Amino acid sequence: MSTTNNATTAAVLKGGEWLIKESNAFETFTPEDFNEEQVMVKDMCLQFLEAEVLPNIDRIDKLEAGLMPSLMEKAGEQGLLGASTPEEFGGLGKDFITSTLVNEGLGGGYSFSVAIAAHTGIGTLPILYFGNDAQKAKYVPKLSSGEWKGAYGLTEPNSGSDALSAKTTAVLNAEGTHYILNGQKCWITNGGFADVYTVFAKIDGDKFTAFIVERGMEGFTQGPEEHKMGIKGSSTVQLYFQDCKVPVENLLGEIGKGHIIAFNILNIGRLKLCAATLGGAKMAMHDTINYANTREQFKTSIAQFGAIKHKLAQCATRIWVSESALYRTSKWIDDKEHEMMSSGKTFAEAHLGAAEEYAIECAMLKVDGSEVLDYVVDEGVQIHGGNGFSDEYVISRAYRDSRINRIYEGTNEINRLLTVDMMLKRAMKGKLDLMGPAMQVSKELMSIPDFGSEDEGAFAAEKKAIVQMKKAILMVAGAAVQKLMMSLSNEQEILMNIADMAIATFHAESALLRVIKLSDKEGEAAASVQTDMMRIYLNDAVDAVNKAGKEAINAFADGDEQRMMLLGLKRFTKLAPFNSKAARRNVADALIAANKYPW
Numbered sequence: 001m002s003t004t005n006n007a008t009t010a011a012v013l014k015g016g017e018w019l020i021k022e023s024n025a026f027e028t029f030t031p032e033d034f035n036e037e038q039v040m041v042k043d044m045c046l047q048f049l050e051a052e053v054l055p056n057i058d059r060i061d062k063l064e065a066g067l068m069p070s071l072m073e074k075a076g077e078q079g080l081l082g083a084s085t086p087e088e089f090g091g092l093g094k095d096f097i098t099s100t101l102v103n104e105g106l107g108g109g110y111s112f113s114v115a116i117a118a119h120t121g122i123g124t125l126p127i128l129y130f131g132n133d134a135q136k137a138k139y140v141p142k143l144s145s146g147e148w149k150g151a152y153g154l155t156e157p158n159s160g161s162d163a164l165s166a167k168t169t170a171v172l173n174a175e176g177t178h179y180i181l182n183g184q185k186c187w188i189t190n191g192g193f194a195d196v197y198t199v200f201a202k203i204d205g206d207k208f209t210a211f212i213v214e215r216g217m218e219g220f221t222q223g224p225e226e227h228k229m230g231i232k233g234s235s236t237v238q239l240y241f242q243d244c245k246v247p248v249e250n251l252l253g254e255i256g257k258g259h260i261i262a263f264n265i266l267n268i269g270r271l272k273l274c275a276a277t278l279g280g281a282k283m284a285m286h287d288t289i290n291y292a293n294t295r296e297q298f299k300t301s302i303a304q305f306g307a308i309k310h311k312l313a314q315c316a317t318r319i320w321v322s323e324s325a326l327y328r329t330s331k332w333i334d335d336k337e338h339e340m341m342s343s344g345k346t347f348a349e350a351h352l353g354a355a356e357e358y359a360i361e362c363a364m365l366k367v368d369g370s371e372v373l374d375y376v377v378d379e380g381v382q383i384h385g386g387n388g389f390s391d392e393y394v395i396s397r398a399y400r401d402s403r404i405n406r407i408y409e410g411t412n413e414i415n416r417l418l419t420v421d422m423m424l425k426r427a428m429k430g431k432l433d434l435m436g437p438a439m440q441v442s443k444e445l446m447s448i449p450d451f452g453s454e455d456e457g458a459f460a461a462e463k464k465a466i467v468q469m470k471k472a473i474l475m476v477a478g479a480a481v482q483k484l485m486m487s488l489s490n491e492q493e494i495l496m497n498i499a500d501m502a503i504a505t506f507h508a509e510s511a512l513l514r515v516i517k518l519s520d521k522e523g524e525a526a527a528s529v530q531t532d533m534m535r536i537y538l539n540d541a542v543d544a545v546n547k548a549g550k551e552a553i554n555a556f557a558d559g560d561e562q563r564m565m566l567l568g569l570k571r572f573t574k575l576a577p578f579n580s581k582a583a584r585r586n587v588a589d590a591l592i593a594a595n596k597y598p599w
Contacts, residue, residue, distance in 0.1 A: 012335055015358045016423050018506060019470055020437045025516035029097070029331030031323055031599075032518060038098050041083070045105025048075060053109045057397070060111050060233035063225055068115055068235065069149060069193050076146025080106065081120055085128060086347060090141035096334035096354075097327065103272045104326075107279020110401050111233030117276050118189040119143070121269045123150020126198040126210060129348040130253040130261050135212060139196055151194035153185035153213070153239050154262055163200070163262055164208055168241060170201040177248060179203070179211065181219070181241040187408075192225055192235035199239070200258050207256035211246050219244030230400035266410060267355040270362040271333070273409045274326050274369030277402075281319050281376040284398045285597040288312070288380040291387075291395075293595055302383070309588035310581075311379045316591055317533040317584075318372045320599055325368065325510035329361040360422045363415040364503045370405035370412060377402045416499035417492060423502075424481065424488075438478030441471045445568045458519065462512050462538055465575055469505040469545050472572040473498065476552050479565060483556050497552035504541040504548075511537050529590045530599070532583035539578050546573035 013021060034042075052074055053060070059067055075081055084099035085091025102120075107113050124143045127135055127150075142148040159165045168183025181201050188197075197213045213220060223238035253261050289312060292303035302308050336354035345353065355362065377399040381388035388395050406412045426432040477498050480488055488494070511534040518527040549569045557565055591597065 012332065012339075014432070015332075016360045016426055016432050018509065019423070019473060019502070020433060022467075023509060023513055025513040026520070028328055028510075028513040028517060030514045030517055031327050032514075032521070034097075034101070038101055041094070041098055042101045042105040044078065045080065045102055046108075048078060048080065049106065049109045049112075053112045057110055057112075057233070057394075061397070063192075063233060063235065068112065068233065071112060072116060072119060072149060073146040075106075075116060076144065081116070081124075081146050082144030083120075085124070085140060085144045089128070089136060090144040096337060097330050100272065100275045100326070100330045103275035104279040107276035108283030110280075110397060111231045113276050113280065114231050114234040114401075114404075115190055117269075117272060118152065119150045119194075121272055122152035122198070122265055123190060123194065123196070125265050125268065126152070126252060126261050127196075127212060129265070129352055130210070131212075134249070135252065139212065143196065148195040149190055149193055151188055151190040151197045152265075153188055153191075153197050153199035155185060155187050157184065157186050164259060166200055166202065166208070168199070168201040169205065170203045170209060170211065170246070172203070172248070173245075178245040179248060179251065181211065181213070181244040181246055183241050185239040187226070188222075188237055188239050190235055191222055191237035191239060197239065198252060198261070199241075200262060201241075203255055208258040208262075209255050210252040210258045210261045212250040212252050213241075213244070213246055214250075217244055217246060228404075230397075230403055232400075264352045264356060267359045267362045268351075269409045270366035270415065271326070271329065271355075271358075273405060274322065274365035277369040277373040277405050278319065278323055278326060280398065280402065281315075281322075281373045282597050284373070284377050284380050284395060285312075285315055285319065285591075287393075287395055287398075288315070288376075288383050289591050289597065290595055291393075292383055293592060295385075303588075303592045306581075306585070308383060309592075310584050311383055312591050313533075313536070313584035313587035315376045315379050316587055316597060316599075317536045318375060319597065320530065320533050321507050321511045321537045322365075322368050322372045324514040325361075325507045326365055328510045328513070329358055329365060332361070333358050360419055360426075361506070363410070363419045363422070364499075364506055366409055367412045367415050367419075367499075368503055368507060370402075373402045373405060413492075413496065416496045416503075419499040419502055420477070420495045421489070423477075434474065434477070438474040441474045441568075442478065444471070445475065445564055458524070459512065459516055461576060462535070465538060465542060466505065466509045466512060468572040468574070469501070469508065469542065472545050472549050472569055473501045473505060475565060475568055475572070476501065476549050479561075480552065480556055491555070494552045494555050497548040497555075500548040501545045504544045508534075508538045508541040529587055532586050535578060536580050536583050536587070539575060539580055542573050542575045546570075549573070 013023065052071055079092045080102055082091030083094045083102045087093040103117060106116055127139045143150050154163055156166050156168065168181060170179040170181050172179055183201060195215050199211050199213045201209060201211060203209050219242050221240045226236040228236060292308055293301055295302045333354045336357050337350045340350035340353050377395065380395045381399050384393055384395050387393050390396060427434040480494055484491060515527060515531050515534045518530055546569060553562060553565045
């Protein structure tokens with residue numbers, strides 16, 4: 001089928017539907033599809049880091065008074081704080097892909113990246129999406145320009161992942177003019193200098209509600225800066241509310257509906273975190289490749305050693321694959337926003353609805369992006385050797401700063417559990433037909449394997465591998481639901497096994513779709529290095545799916561059922577022998593020649 005025909009027959013997939021439907025490579029958005037303006041915006045972000053942030057990184061890490069706010073104001077002057085904010089509120093009104101590129105472009109700015117991501121995300125979006133007309137008019141333009149800085153108060157000393165167990169209270173005063181807040185919040189990014197805070201408290205002890213709190217309001221104070229392992233330049237403080245008077249007009253959204261604000265904002269934040277970690281990983285790769293090229297041992301550049309080539313290629317592969325999945329999903333969200341706006345939804349309804357539609361993918365991206373960055377900086381330190389442990393080399397800062405990403409925006413464990421939980425809930429509500437395909441896989445297990453003629457088309461073996469990996473997920477998840485039923489929610493290890501299978505498969509498929517599209521456009525020879533990266537990842541992903549599947553099956557099945565499923569898993573995770581060493585050397589040689597991450 002021609003490219004044109006493929007494009008006309010493709011249908012947009014709903015959230016989670018990639019698991020049960022085939023994706024069309026020619027309808028899949030890839031980074032090669034960025035338009036000229038999007039490339040320019042990303043370049044502008046990188047130039048801002050080079051000019052304003054990186055030369056001052058030591059001063060930032062020392063929390064020099066006024067420095068971070070002034071840098072944020074400079075970013076605001078260039079429009080970087082309001083990329084996706086409507087023009088009526090002082091923003092640029094750009095599409096979702098462009099705003100995601102801003103997060104990636106600024107992601108290599110260490111603590112600055114944290115401050116700006118918190119400001120543009122959880123600091124601004126609750127008011128932009130849930131504020132009334134007066135609240136949006138008052139706060140959003142100043143947040144978009146950087147005149148005011150934003151922060152978000154959800155976490156408390158005894159409520160992290162369990163946000164709804166918060167103890168901060170809000171009581172309406174006798175005059176009906178103010179809510180009186182009492183309680184405390186912790187780990188508040190930008191807390192030391194922010195002007196505007198979205199704070200969550202319970203009205204009447206049970207109505208979880210959001211409020212807009214301003215610096216200087218009576219009864220509102222903050223603690224000293226926390227001393228942290230990494231992101232030392234990011235302001236992190238506790239907030240204290242002692243009979244804090246918040247005007248009734250500062251109640252955000254509806255009483256008792258604070259959870260809708262908290263959880264919907266996190267969907268977007270998870271994808272944007274993936275973008276920021278991607279930017280950080282690329283910057284760490286640049287430093288590491290340059291170091292490997294210039295560092296000599298035994299009269300040879302260490303970049304020429306096989307062990308170092310293996311590390312460089314593996315890091316680059318994981319970055320490239322993560323990027324493929326990120327922008328595939330970003331386009332889905334962008335398309336959904338436009339579709340919902342066209343059907344009459346408001347700006348807020350469309351943007352929140354689109355992110356909620358792809359909440360499963362956002363959770364998976366957050367897990368993968370944060371773990372890719374951790375992997376890249378860890379190998380970066382190793383390639384630097386002893387120098388990597390020295391503060392004189394930026395890779396040591398990258399290593400320390402990376403670690404937080406697996407914790408905030410929902411821990412990676414929570415996001416793994418959410419990935420499967422959301423899939424199953426959509427299946428139960430009839431939004432996602434997992435049962436039909438799972439039953440088909442179950443029938444296939446009982447039948448004789450098909451040894452018919454193989455499709456000889458381009459990437460036929462890789463396409464088949466993805467199909468089989470999806471069958472493995474459906475087999476394990478379907479059997480786990482059937483066997484454990486309501487108790488499955490208590491089997492977190494099994495849920496995380498299934499999530500790992502899903503994450504590996506989604507990312508492998510994203511990489512394959514990108515390579516198919518790239519090869520069609522540029523020719524297979526021009527896309528040979530990217531093809532190597534896709535095959536390296538797929539080879540690892542098949543093994544990962546096998547291992548996670550085996551662990552899950554062995555945890556809930558026994559006897560004939562267990563034997564049958566293990567045989568099925570073996571059938572679904574077969575791949576022809578592949579020389580990954582040669583492929584990695586090809587990838588590494590391209591990195592070494594470019595002296596940077598070049599894709």
